[in-house]
Amino acid sequence: MNCFRCGAAVPEGARFCASCGTQATDPHEATVLLETEDPEALLNRVRMVLAGEYDVERELARGGMGVIFKATEVGLRRSVALKVLPPELGFSVKAAERFKREARMVAELDHPNIIPVYRIGQLGGIFFIAMKFIEGRSLGLLLDTQGALPVPVALQVLRGATRALAYAHDRHIVHRDIKGANILIDRDGRVMVSDFGVALRSSDVNLTADGTVIGTPPFMSPEQCSGKRAGPQSDQYSLGIVGFQLLTGSVPFQADTIAGMMHHHFFTPVPDVRQARDDVPDVLAEALNRVLQKDPAARFGTTRDMLAALEAIPFSEADRRDSERVLSQLVQGGSIAKMATRPLSPLPDLLTAPLTPAKARKLKPALWAGVVVTGVLLLGFGVARLASRGNNATAGLAPSPAPPAAQANGPPESARADSIRATPKLRAASPVTGKLRLLTSPPGAEILIDGRHVGVGSVFDLPLAAGPRQLEVRAPGYGTFDTTVVVEVGGTLSLGRITLRGHEPQP
Secondary structure, three states: OEOOOOOOEOOOOOOEOOOOOOEOOOOOOOOOOOOOOOHHHHHHHHHHHOOOOEEEEEEEEEEOOEEEEEEEEOOOOEEEEEEEOOHHHOOOHHHHHHHHHHHHHHHHOOOOOEOOEEEEEEEOOEEEEEEEOOOEEEHHHHHHHHOOOOHHHHHHHHHHHHHHHHHHHHOOEEOOOOOHHHEEEEOOOOEEEOOOOOOEEOOOOOOOOOOOOOOOHHHOOHHHHOOOOOOHHHHHHHHHHHHHHHHHOOOOOOOOOHHHHHHHHHHOOOOOHHHOOOOOOHHHHHHHHHHOOOOHHHOOOOHHHHHHHHHOOOOOHHHHHHHHHHHHHHHOOOOOOOOOOOOOOOOOOOOEEEEOOHHHOOOOHHHHHHHHHHHHHHHHHHHHHHHHHOOOOOOOEOOOOOOHHHHOOOOOHHHOHHHHHHOOOEOOOOOEEEEEEEEEEOOOOEEEEOOEEEEEOEEEEEEEEOEEEEEEEEOOOEOOEEEEEEEOOOOEEEEEEEEEOEOOOOO
């Protein structure tokens, strides 16, 4: 390996660089170098390392996968944007590999709505990508200052961004972090997608495993929130959030925590933009409603189909010219008349279930009502089961494990509210006719239905047989949650977030 400060060779297993004394670790460990630099120190270092190749002027922006500097390429005297992998990422093997992969992918993308790459390099331990410098501003900044935009302008931006994504998706590249900050508008009003820093080629299965949450929370798709592999439909969802913001002036979901934001993506329907303003064409609203569906299969089959839907909306050449003029005016610091929008309905409160073992739990009156309803349903199923035992049939319930002597002592203990977990486990005997959604805290908790492992951290629209099902959520160091839920025919049971409590320390 090489030292990431001075570039000198470091023998395998050495803890320090013999040239500059920088601490290093085994290159096969997750972290190769642990060091942080303040912005000014990083700027000076980049200037020193790239001197003669680039005149580095100033820092422009920071993102999760790099720091952007404005520079001038010495040989050609042209302005460039230099994206540099910062040392504070820990310079892990995966981070360096992801950075180089991004460069290779972006260099392959040649499209008028994607920022072109000039050069990829590594000097003195500095990984960098030299890209075309765009004189303009990000869409996110424009929306923060201007708010909602006219429909033709919003449609112009959506079309440009969708063209870029359709082109990338045709080449099996998924962006995974579409948001206003990654859509740039140049001084001529042209739309360009940037920052493929977390982009994923469909064949790159060794760099990001399922279960890793990547993206920006207000724009993440439900499948990204659950750590599933992102596909083109994930970019469609994120661009749908951008479209919602273009037309209403804000993203649809707000929360104080990342967990709260993810909860909304899972369970809260996105409001229809026509609730905020009356001038949105029905076809545009319906296209946004489609890409903002919770189920990826309900969105467009391909992003080309999404682009076709947007381009089918009437949009004249005069609309295009006027939209570019408005965008150019905003980029250069001007303003336009504010769009009148109505406030949207407040979001529902986030439902959580802070849980302890059943015997230590005091139920509120509202929860008692739920227990009573569940008990009545279970009683009905128990009656049906007893009626059918004479015919050697079951109604979805396992035979009772209690011996005759225990049955003679009175009602089973599972009938009491403080002993829900004593309910017998259930077997699916009916067709798949319902779905289940839930999140867990901690996010690594195991979820079991009828004793069968079905997920970790979350399940989203999990198909289940209708009727009572035994739900168990457990994690090391936490009290187990074990109860019975009832899945309705054709319905979706949303339980929100189930929060386990840690075991109390033993005296």
